Amino acid sequence: MENNQIMIKAFQKAHEMVKNAENIKIYSHIDCDGITAGSILSSTLDRLEKDHEVEFITLDKIDDLSLENELTIFSDLGSGQNVHKLGNSSSKIIILDHHPPLRPMIYDNHVSGEFLEINSHYYGIDGSFEVSGGGMAYLLARTFGFYDLSWLGVLSAVGDMQNNMPGKLVGLNQKILTDSVNKNLVDPINDLTFYGRQTRPVYVALSYFGDVKLPITNNRNESIHMLNKLGIPTKNGKKARVLSDLSKQEKSLIFSELLKMLSREVPRKYIKYVPKLISGESYEFLEETKYSPLRDASEFSTAINACSRHKHPEIALNVIKGNRELALDEMETLALEHRRYLAQKMDWIREEDRIIDLKNLQYFEGSEIKSELIGTVAGMILSYGDWRKPIIGFTPVNGDGDGIKISLRCSRLLAYDGIHFGNIIRKVAEKCGGNGGGHSVACGAYIPDENMDKFLKTFDEYLNGKI
Ligand SMILES: [Mn+2]
Numbered sequence: 001m002e003n004n005q006i007m008i009k010a011f012q013k014a015h016e017m018v019k020n021a022e023n024i025k026i027y028s029h030i031d032c033d034g035i036t037a038g039s040i041l042s043s044t045l046d047r048l049e050k051d052h053e054v055e056f057i058t059l060d061k062i063d064d065l066s067l068e069n070e071l072t073i074f075s076d077l078g079s080g081q082n083v084h085k086l087g088n089s090s091s092k093i094i095i096l097d098h099h100p101p102l103r104p105m106i107y108d109n110h111v112s113g114e115f116l117e118i119n120s121h122y123y124g125i126d127g128s129f130e131v132s133g134g135g136m137a138y139l140l141a142r143t144f145g146f147y148d149l150s151w152l153g154v155l156s157a158v159g160d161m162q163n164n165m166p167g168k169l170v171g172l173n174q175k176i177l178t179d180s181v182n183k184n185l186v187d188p189i190n191d192l193t194f195y196g197r198q199t200r201p202v203y204v205a206l207s208y209f210g211d212v213k214l215p216i217t218n219n220r221n222e223s224i225h226m227l228n229k230l231g232i233p234t235k236n237g238k239k240a241r242v243l244s245d246l247s248k249q250e251k252s253l254i255f256s257e258l259l260k261m262l263s264r265e266v267p268r269k270y271i272k273y274v275p276k277l278i279s280g281e282s283y284e285f286l287e288e289t290k291y292s293p294l295r296d297a298s299e300f301s302t303a304i305n306a307c308s309r310h311k312h313p314e315i316a317l318n319v320i321k322g323n324r325e326l327a328l329d330e331m332e333t334l335a336l337e338h339r340r341y342l343a344q345k346m347d348w349i350r351e352e353d354r355i356i357d358l359k360n361l362q363y364f365e366g367s368e369i370k371s372e373l374i375g376t377v378a379g380m381i382l383s384y385g386d387w388r389k390p391i392i393g394f395t396p397v398n399g400d401g402d403g404i405k406i407s408l409r410c411s412r413l414l415a416y417d418g419i420h421f422g423n424i425i426r427k428v429a430e431k432c433g434g435n436g437g438g439h440s441v442a443c444g445a446y447i448p449d450e451n452m453d454k455f456l457k458t459f460d461e462y463l464n465g466k467i
Pocket of ligand 1: 033034076132133134
């Protein structure tokens with residue numbers, strides 16, 4: 001049987017298990033992908049009129065769970081954890097995951113009760129860029145005919161940065177996108193890939209360009225100057241124009257100008273990757289109001305992240321499931337607090353010149369920054385440092401003695417050139433008595449407090465000759 005057929009059969013079995021269960025618990029990962037996945041499952045169960053509860057958790061909580069419901073669904077997590085040990089003779093378990101699995105596909109030794117694990121990797125689908133946790137949840141919803149939830153599969157894939165490296169959604173993600181396009185819910189647009197397509201004035205969006213330091217980087221005046229030079233109005237009457245207001249022709253003027261600026265700036269070996277830095281596919285949700293942050297997949301996912309990082313995943317759940325009254329207000333309040341928090345921490349780093357340069361990397365000690373946000377801050381501060389090197393930020397996990405959380409961010413050019421920091425950070429963290437992993441441009445690690453100096457030194461040496 002073909003991979004695809006085997007996967008369809010597995011989802012049919014999950015369909016039956018859901019149909020036959022009366023009370024269901026969902027544990028989903030507390031990040032953008034996991035929250036969206038949990039929301040898809042919850043909407044599905046609402047429509048099937050099944051009693052259910054959703055809880056968003058971090059991976060370290062799984063070992064301590066005790067299963068009390070007839071059916072438990074683990075979503076966007078479970079494949080990398082010892083979930084099979086949680087089962088008892090009366091429990092039924094479904095895992096829907098896209099992270100590398102611990103167990104082989106057919107697994108029935110030492111498992112009591114019913115146990116069904118559906119992991120994309122079993123069917124030759126790479127969960128790092130071909131399908132997200134939300135995509136796996138949608139495939140279950142799809143067996144019930146709920147094609148209108150497909151736009152959430154797009155949202156979760158973008159939230160998981162699956163489109164980053166290819167420049168657009170590919171593989172199974174693309175099939176899910178096709179469902180959403182057929183339902184007239186998503187418009188995929190060949191676009192400039194600047195963040196803030198619906199909400200940021202174009203000149204502001206341009207000034208956040210940080211993969212390479214350009215005159216416009218962190219300089220709104222230069223951005224306005226560039227737009228003036230190209231004859232592109234920055235305002236429409238009194239209102240500042242956003243990227244989605246621009247015509248195709250205006251966008252291609254900006255594209256050519258940036259291509260010129262970047263080609264002057266980057267070393268020769270990177271030149272072939274430059275177009276991918278500034279163009280790619282963006283995804284617009286057609287049911288959402290124009291100029292709302294929910295209209296653009298990437299902005300929507302930031303709003304979800306703001307909820308999860310400040311430990312209010314339930315607000316995001318409600319918004320995703322369609323509550324546009326109170327929940328949306330709460331989400332906007334959180335997003336505002338989120339932006340203020342980040343701006344304040346950025347100032348804290350910059351005022352004291354806290355970025356320290358090593359030979360192959362740069363780092364900052366971020367003890368004033370919550371561990372949930374150290375990566376976000378690292379990503380934003382990169383444009384003030386040296387884009388040719390990765391930046392590492394670190395902070396205590398929860399106060400002293402619990403270890404250190406480390407986050408790394410780098411220019412996408414380094415990743416396009418083949419360097420995978422997710423794999424490197426895992427190796428270095430393991431040498432320092434910790435663990436780590438993640439994407440090529442955004443990854444992290446946890447290590448014991450006393451090994452921070454060793455970590456930096458090992459990392460810096462490891463990169464010799466590599467960047
Ligand atoms: Mn995920």
